[in-house]
Amino acid sequence: MRTTFQLRNGQPPLIPLNKGGIRGLSMPPLNIETLMHIFIFSILLLLPSEANAHGLYLSSEGGKLYANFSDHSPASGAVVTVVDEDGIVIIRDTLDEKGIWTLPKGIEDDPKFIIVEMPGGHLTRIAWQEVLHGTSKGFFDYLSVRIAIGVMVLGGGGFFIKHLLNPKSKMSMSPPSTRIGTILILLVLTGLGLLDNLFCLLLCLLIISLFASLVVRKVFATIWRCKGVLIFFIFTGATLLWTDEGRSLAPVLITKMLAMWLWGVIWITWVGFERILLTLEKLRVPSVLIHIIAFTARFLPILSERLKMMLAAQASRGAKKGIRPLQLRNLAGGIGCLLLASFEQAENVERAMRSRGFSGAFPCLAGDDDKVPCVSLIFLFIFACIVWAGVILPCPVLFM
Amino acid sequence: MHISDGVLSPYVVGTGWAIAFPALAISIRRLRVDQVSVYGVVAAAFFAGSTIHVPVGPFSMHLVLTGIAGLLLGWGALTVVTVGLLLQALFIGFGGLTVLGVNIVMMALPGALMGALGRQWMRQISLKKRPWIGSLIGGGTILISASLLYVTLCTTHTALMPLARLVFFGHVPIAIVEGILSFWLVHFLQKVKPSLLGVS
Numbered sequence: 001m002r003t004t005f006q007l008r009n010g011q012p013p014l015i016p017l018n019k020g021g022i023r024g025l026s027m028p029p030l031n032i033e034t035l036m037h038i039f040i041f042s043i044l045l046l047l048p049s050e051a052n053a054h055g056l057y058l059s060s061e062g063g064k065l066y067a068n069f070s071d072h073s074p075a076s077g078a079v080v081t082v083v084d085e086d087g088i089v090i091i092r093d094t095l096d097e098k099g100i101w102t103l104p105k106g107i108e109d110d111p112k113f114i115i116v117e118m119p120g121g122h123l124t125r126i127a128w129q130e131v132l133h134g135t136s137k138g139f140f141d142y143l144s145v146r147i148a149i150g151v152m153v154l155g156g157g158g159f160f161i162k163h164l165l166n167p168k169s170k171m172s173m174s175p176p177s178t179r180i181g182t183i184l185i186l187l188v189l190t191g192l193g194l195l196d197n198l199f200c201l202l203l204c205l206l207i208i209s210l211f212a213s214l215v216v217r218k219v220f221a222t223i224w225r226c227k228g229v230l231i232f233f234i235f236t237g238a239t240l241l242w243t244d245e246g247r248s249l250a251p252v253l254i255t256k257m258l259a260m261w262l263w264g265v266i267w268i269t270w271v272g273f274e275r276i277l278l279t280l281e282k283l284r285v286p287s288v289l290i291h292i293i294a295f296t297a298r299f300l301p302i303l304s305e306r307l308k309m310m311l312a313a314q315a316s317r318g319a320k321k322g323i324r325p326l327q328l329r330n331l332a333g334g335i336g337c338l339l340l341a342s343f344e345q346a347e348n349v350e351r352a353m354r355s356r357g358f359s360g361a362f363p364c365l366a367g368d369d370d371k372v373p374c375v376s377l378i379f380l381f382i383f384a385c386i387v388w389a390g391v392i393l394p395c396p397v398l399f400m
Numbered sequence: 401m402h403i404s405d406g407v408l409s410p411y412v413v414g415t416g417w418a419i420a421f422p423a424l425a426i427s428i429r430r431l432r433v434d435q436v437s438v439y440g441v442v443a444a445a446f447f448a449g450s451t452i453h454v455p456v457g458p459f460s461m462h463l464v465l466t467g468i469a470g471l472l473l474g475w476g477a478l479t480v481v482t483v484g485l486l487l488q489a490l491f492i493g494f495g496g497l498t499v500l501g502v503n504i505v506m507m508a509l510p511g512a513l514m515g516a517l518g519r520q521w522m523r524q525i526s527l528k529k530r531p532w533i534g535s536l537i538g539g540g541t542i543l544i545s546a547s548l549l550y551v552t553l554c555t556t557h558t559a560l561m562p563l564a565r566l567v568f569f570g571h572v573p574i575a576i577v578e579g580i581l582s583f584w585l586v587h588f589l590q591k592v593k594p595s596l597l598g599v600s
Binding site for chain 2: 295
């Protein structure tokens with residue numbers, strides 16, 4: 001018999017689900033505190049990307065090499081190095097004030113590449129033949145084309161976000177509580193784990209945080225509640241700073257940890273715990289394991305409360321927490337009582353369930369009549385493609 | 401002791417899953433299907449128990465209790481601790497989802513193996529010596545887990561070695577405290593309900 005964790009009317013959920021998790025997108029009211037959290041988080045995320053925003057670009061015309069930054073300012077004083085196929089330096093020179101370098105004539109060796117380097121980590125290269133014949137003006141180099149694309153992106157993005165934020169719209173991003181949705185979410189998580197390029201990771205982190213702030217806003221409340229995890233990230237980062245290798249590894253590692261943690265929080269907040277169990281069951285995860293997880297989640301608040309009461313009772317009798325033998329003996333007694341009580345409660349629950357006909361499988365409570373969350377699946381598919389493109393394709397093909 | 405997502409190399413993560421999958425499958429096959437409620441309630445008790453913080457000087461440490469779980473549940477402790485690890489990763493962000501396999505191998509597997517050994521051992525020795533076995537299992541499990549954590553971090557990247565050393569030595573006091581605690585816990589349980597320890 002198939003087991004489901006669909007809820008009947010009036011039955012309380014194991015873990016309170018967000019409204020967005022059940023009825024699609026439903027925005028909680030924004031207050032100043034939430035806005036501040038979003039603002040601070042966005043600033044922190046965008047700060048590191050500043051380093052990558054100022055790119056160096058090369059072009060050539062009439063036997064001259066032009067080097068400009070992405071804001072069209074000339075890269076004056078940049079070091080130009082001409083190398084052959086084996087990487088042996090043939091000529092080393094600097095660009096003039098206008099960022100121009102005239103190609104020398106009568107070179108005996110066979111130059112292959114021209115490498116232009118600027119302080120601040122700017123490094124780019126161009127093929128010698130390309131410089132000789134001149135670079136052609138690309139489609140995106142025309143100002144009119146750029147303006148048209150900008151208007152289209154802004155207009156289209158605005159239209160998309162407007163519909164995305166409207167709960168009545170057909171474009172609302174309902175939770176992907178389907179097999180494909182779960183697989184795509186796990187694919188994104190796995191892909192993030194395999195990513196080693198800082199730029200890709202920052203891009204993914206930006207997409208994740210934008211998605212969280214637009215669609216699953218409750219994520220920020222969860223992050224605030226689980227902020228203790230950040231101590232581990234800081235601790236890891238601090239220990240990495242001790243070695244040279246660690247210092248170069250730290251930005252990638254911390255960004256990756258943050259992105260993966262954030263994506264996990266989005267998953268549990270967006271889809272909801274019970275629906276995750278339901279989809280895991282559809283994915284043929286053993287039902288025994290699913291049932292134990294469900295039981296644990298249901299009994300956790302009860303036993304935590306009982307433990308608190310036991311410790312409070314001990315404290316009222318003068319017991320103190322510490323690592324002295326007597327204190328540890330008291331604590332062991334408390335934990336022993338908790339375990340005994342839990343075993344007794346477990347036996348009672350088992351008897352009660354057997355008397356109601358339980359034989360290891362739950363009856364089907366409700367059919368899975370949810371609509372297919374097309375928009376969410378499309379988003380997840382595109383995001384998974386972006387992440388896995390970053391994993392599979394070499395970095396220069398994508399971003400250089 | 402939990403490792404977060406993104407720290408370990410894909411090879412280490414893959415190795416973790418390759419060991420954890422068969423171990424978990426064996427553990428699940430040994431569970432009685434009609435007793436899922438028992439395992440669920442006990443898993444919740446261990447989860448709640450592991451949130452107890454003990455002040456150690458200016459710091460505070462929390463209990464792990466995987467050795468005790470192994471002593472009480474034997475091989476079934478693997479599933480119970482796995483459920484605890486999964487819920488911790490999902491709800492409070494401690495540990496990751498992709499590295500769950502490594503966390504299972506590091507925390508649940510030593511507890512289950514040591515616990516199963518300890519249960520066998522307890523049947524063969526006198527009443528007075530049983531708490532000492534409990535102490536050995538409780539503290540020893542933490543030391544094995546800490547050693548596995550050290551190896552895991554060191555095999556991932558040399559830059560993680562300072563972190564690995566710090567984490568390993570940080571777990572030594574936890575192992576001592578848990579050893580003492582396990583001694584008194586076994587002492588208590590064999591007086592009140594010895595059947596839980598698999599002895600009469």
